[in-house]
Amino acid sequence: MSRPIEKLENLLSKPHRIVVVCVLFSVFLFLLSACFIEVANFAYGLTLSLVMPIIISYPISLVVIGYTKKIKKQKQELAELDIINKKLFTLISHDIRSPMATLKGLVDSMAFNDFDRETEKEYLGRLSKHIANLDLFLTDLLQWSQDQIQGKPAKSSLFKCKETIVQIGGLFEAMLLEKQIDFTLGDLNGTIYADPRNYAFVVRNVLHNAIKFTPKKGSINVCLKTEGHEVHTIIKDSGVGLSKVEIDTIFEGEKLFTQLGTSEEKGTGFGLKASIDYLKKNKGRLSIESTPGKGTSVSIILPNSPLPA
Missing domain, CATH: 3.30.565.10 (Histidine kinase-like ATPase, C-terminal domain)
Structure with missing residues (x-):
């Protein structure tokens, strides 16, 4: 977002600021038109140019600012979810693919080789350890992701x-x-x-x-x-x-x-x-x-x- 737009958003971030801008703009247009068009009742016209913008712009500004804040909040939440998703994909691709490859190697060795009972027991022990470690990581990852997405307090x-x-x-x-x-x-x-x-x-x-x-x-x-x-x-x-x-x-x-x-x-x-x-x-x-x-x-x-x- 460019700096001029940011400055404009900051300027119009409060209802009273929007009302002031509308009033000033209304008075300016009235005075400008009065220079070229004869106004029957100048004081009455000036009063209307002051009061009408307040009556119209204040409630509208409250609604617009409310929707703007809601959109900003949703945008921030989407950005945070995007960061979480990127982290999850990075972690899954790095920390799960490697253990899965190890598990596949162990299973393939047991499936395609005729091991004696002692060797099979050793391989099953290694398999159990790798599965336990992977389960631990997945448990931590699931807990972390749920807490991040749901914003759970401690x-x-x-x-x-x-x-x-x-x-x-x-x-x-x-x-x-x-x-x-x-x-x-x-x-x-x-x-x-x-x-x-x-x-x-x-x-x-x-x-x-x-x-x-x-x-x-x-x-x-x-x-x-x-x-x-x-x-x-x-x-x-x-x-x-x-x-x-x-x-x-x-x-x-x-x-x-x-x-x-x-x-x-x-x-x-x-x-x-x-x-x-x-x-x-x-x-x-x-x-x-x-x-x-x-x-x-x-x-x-x-x-x-x-x-x-």
């Missing part, structure tokens, strides 16, 4: 997060065993005030990243720490670590940070970016402390009680 409540963390740890059991990671749980006795589904989404994605970037026979520890009115869910790993530039990339703008895991695991960076958005909705934040080659400590920081309005 439904915060007080809850103990130990059960959530233990369940998510069990979800990644196959991945932890495959990489022989020493997964330990510290003190998990804490209460958080947040949306339980949002919290589970964030923990799931941060823990998945920790596993992804931790080498075989590494270690991951999860614990809670209370500081004032906040609870820190700390997920610490002995992985490859992050540089300051990489940490800045995670938090800055719309750019997604992604790199291959220690076992060539692929990703888009979607989960971490969505997690940061969810934490903002829950009046929380993410903190990352890391040194390249020495592991990473990610803190999911949320209130432990309702914050004052």
Whole structure:
């Protein structure tokens, strides 16, 4: 949209501004016509040129401005949906096609090769792990897309997060065993005030990243720490670590940070970016402390009680 049109829209964005413009235009036309045509009652004509535009233009301007705002809102919603659709297509093409190709390869190997019982068991285990990971990604993607499209607010409540963390740890059991990671749980006795589904989404994605970037026979520890009115869910790993530039990339703008895991695991960076958005909705934040080659400590920081309005 060109600047002159924007200026005109701003000028006519309030009913009284439209009325003033109409009145000035009406008076101008009356005075202009009075210069060439003799007016029997100048005062009466001038009064009409002042009053009539107010009576006519004010209600019309209210209706027009109402429709304009509605159209602008619909245009903004369509633009947001377009952005969501583009993200979804990017994620689907990147994060689903690759796992599907892996699944197809495993199924084809089992279908067209005569494996012994032990090898079949190994392939079925790998197949189960890949299906679980794909299901996890689809669950997160579905939750995120529904929340974005419907504009759902966070439904915060007080809850103990130990059960959530233990369940998510069990979800990644196959991945932890495959990489022989020493997964330990510290003190998990804490209460958080947040949306339980949002919290589970964030923990799931941060823990998945920790596993992804931790080498075989590494270690991951999860614990809670209370500081004032906040609870820190700390997920610490002995992985490859992050540089300051990489940490800045995670938090800055719309750019997604992604790199291959220690076992060539692929990703888009979607989960971490969505997690940061969810934490903002829950009046929380993410903190990352890391040194390249020495592991990473990610803190999911949320209130432990309702914050004052």
